[in-house]
Amino acid sequence: MTDAASLADRVREGELRLHELEAHADADTAAEARRLLVESQSGASLDSVGNYGFPAEAADTAIENMVGAIQVPMGVAGPVEIDGGSVDGEKYLPLATTEGALLASVNRGCSVINSAGGATARVLKSGMTRAPVFRVDDVAEAEALVSWARENFQTLKDAAEETTNHGELLDVTPYAVGNSVFLRFRYDTKDAMGMNMVTIATEAACQVIEEETTASLVAVSGNLCTDKKPAAINAVEGRGRSVTADVRIPREIVEDRLHTTPEAIAELNTRKNLIGSAKAASFGFNAHVANVVAAMFLATGQDEAQVVEGANAITTAEVQDGDLYVSVSIASLEVGTVGGGTKLPTQSEGLGILGVRGGGDPAGSNADALAEAIAVGSLAGELSLLSALASRNLSSAHAELGR
Ligand SMILES: CC(C)(COP(=O)([O-])OP(=O)([O-])OC[C@H]1O[C@@H](n2cnc3c(N)ncnc32)[C@H](O)[C@@H]1OP(=O)([O-])[O-])[C@@H](O)C(=O)NCCC(=O)NCCSC(=O)C[C@@](C)(O)CC(=O)[O-]
Ligand SMILES: NC(=O)C1=CN([C@@H]2O[C@H](COP(=O)(O)OP(=O)(O)OC[C@H]3O[C@@H](n4cnc5c(N)ncnc54)[C@H](OP(=O)(O)O)[C@@H]3O)[C@@H](O)[C@H]2O)C=CC1
Structure with missing residues (x-):
């Protein structure tokens, strides 16, 4: 018998192990059997976890002991105009998050970047390490x-x-x-x-x-790689893609759209992102790059634990001839458009929004393009959050959109 209830019974009786159900039934039935077991043991309902929208088999190289899927809401910010080494033109940015106000923030940043003529992004170094x-x-x-x-x-x-x-x-x-x-x-x-x-x-x-x-x-891994741990070596030497994005925004746009001034943002960036981070001995000399990295990682099937390295970013802001210049440099952004979670149906659609699904031509250009898009999303997020802090409306924005 290979229906879910019978499989669950056989696990209860010690005849089968929880992780070998796929050898006796299709992947969806195996997941259903596990849900029955967990529900009966914990008293929890897994109705929502079991209501997923892809064949469980599609996740066979992504997870073991599958019971279903956690669904994180996904939205888009943009489109944003990008002049990149590998990505060019107007792109919607896919972001998956549960933090209300994040998409609104990145969206505002994108809209301001567009008004300023778009952002520039480049991958400056590339290389994955194992030590x-x-x-x-x-x-x-x-x-x-x-x-x-x-x-x-x-x-x-x-x-x-x-x-x-x-x-x-x-x-x-x-x-x-x-x-x-x-x-x-x-x-x-x-x-x-x-x-x-x-x-x-x-x-x-x-x-x-x-x-x-x-x-x-x-x-084979001696931690000098360094994977999935905070480490200065990644912040200094880079790991994955080292990518930078920048934009110059006319003063009128900063005042009209961001309700602040180039001087206020530059001062805030120095005191918060540079001095505050130095005093805290942080590797992240930025406001919330991890927010955009995490949301775009989830939306495009990246390894979410590598958000640790993706937070190694420095934001700069300066006044140039009365206008605002802002840049974000992410030292160690570990991304791919083939392999791992990128193959999953919803994540693959997320990559499709950016036009970077699968292998690029030339090879490597799709992952470079993804890195550049994440850097521009981070730039938009930095711009918007720094403006909200400078104009003192961070808490009101979150009270309105996130509670
Ligand atoms: C919330 C805003 C954008 C309002 O900002 P606003 O200027 O009052 O909004 P607005 O209604 O005038 O709209 C301006 C633009 O924002 C966008 N926008 C506006 N509302 C929406 C919406 N509902 N959905 C989508 N987009 C929206 C949209 O682009 C819109 O332009 P339009 O398209 O209308 O021409 C602003 O106050 C803001 O960006 N606040 C910052 C919020 C933020 O960045 N939160 C995430 C980070 S907080 C955190 O996690 C980390 C932290 C803070 O602890 C790190 C640290 O220590 O610094
Ligand atoms: N093993 C470990 O220690 C760790 C593993 N991970 C996991 O590793 C996975 C990611 O590893 P990764 O090696 O990226 O993925 P995969 O193991 O899925 O391998 C991807 C393979 O795709 C093939 N390929 C096809 N087209 C291309 C192309 N255009 N460019 C590059 N490769 C191409 C390559 O095959 P070929 O090599 O034959 O050319 C490559 O090895 C994630 O699931 C992650 O969670 C994460 C941290 C540590």
Whole structure:
């Protein structure tokens, strides 16, 4: 019997395990069986969680033990005019969030950017990293490993690239601490965010290192990568895409549309985003770039834990000949348009709104375009929030739209 109730009974009786139901029924039935089990054990209703709008099978490489889907509302801001290295023209920005006032804020920023003639965005550096950690006997061996890695880059590149059609090893940077050696591998992963790709490729290179040197691999990830943790190395060296967006806004537009002045925004940016962040020892010298990064990550199927790195952003604001110049530079924005969650039906539609679904031509251009769109969305959000703070209407806006 493979109906959901029978499957749930068989799990209760210890005949089947919760995670192996897909071997006995289609993915939707397996998810329904799990809901029945969880509902009976917890007393919770999972009616809404079970009311999802895609075949459960489409999520088979995205989740295990699936019971349904959490639905986050999605909206659009814009369209916003972007002059990018890989994205060009008017684009609606897809954002998924539960924070009332966020879309209104980004929308206002987009509308002001349009009135100023559009924003410029460029990816300035690109490369996904993986840094395995090796054990050696002492510092003499550490030095020998570091020298070997420097002299044998081509050998490591050949081994790594054997595992992928798209990935290219760009460089390997060694770091040694006593008898621990870290080799930070950096790859061009084209349109993939690349964490699976670079982990597989680096593991192949590590095998060669163990064969050719005295070093022992302790772990393919030694945290100097650094993935999904706050880390200065990403803020300084970059990880994924390092992307910048800017705009110059005439004074009249700042006064009419943002209810403040270029001077007030520039002062606020210095005291809040620069001095305040420095005093807090924050990596994020910005107001709420993470808001836009998180919302666009959810809407386009990115790995949501990497919002940690996406918050490594600096916002600048200055008065130029009476007008306002604002920029946002995100050091480590880890995005892809193929692989991972980008394949899911709703997320893939989110990418479609930006015209960046799947692989780009040339390879890598779609992920660059996505990074540039996120940077412009962040710029719009910064502009609007800084204006709301400068004109003292942040709390009233949230009281009106978010409660
Ligand atoms: C809320 C506004 C935009 C009002 O701003 P306003 O200027 O009073 O609004 P308006 O009614 O005059 O409309 C201006 C434009 O805003 C947009 N707009 C206006 N309303 C909507 C709406 N309902 N839906 C969609 N778009 C909307 C729209 O573009 C509109 O132009 P139009 O299209 O009409 O020509 C403004 O007060 C604002 O941006 N406030 C800031 C809110 C914000 O950024 N919240 C998120 C961040 S807060 C947080 O999470 C982080 C924090 C604060 O803790 C970080 C930190 O420490 O700094
Ligand atoms: N393994 C880990 O340690 C971690 C994994 N993750 C997860 O990894 C996933 C993302 O990894 P990622 O490697 O991006 O995705 P996938 O593992 O889904 O692999 C994407 C693959 O798509 C192929 N591909 C097809 N067209 C292109 C193109 N135009 N550009 C680039 N690649 C293309 C590549 O194959 P080929 O290589 O053959 O060329 C590439 O390896 C996410 O689900 C994330 O949550 C996140 C953090 C850590």
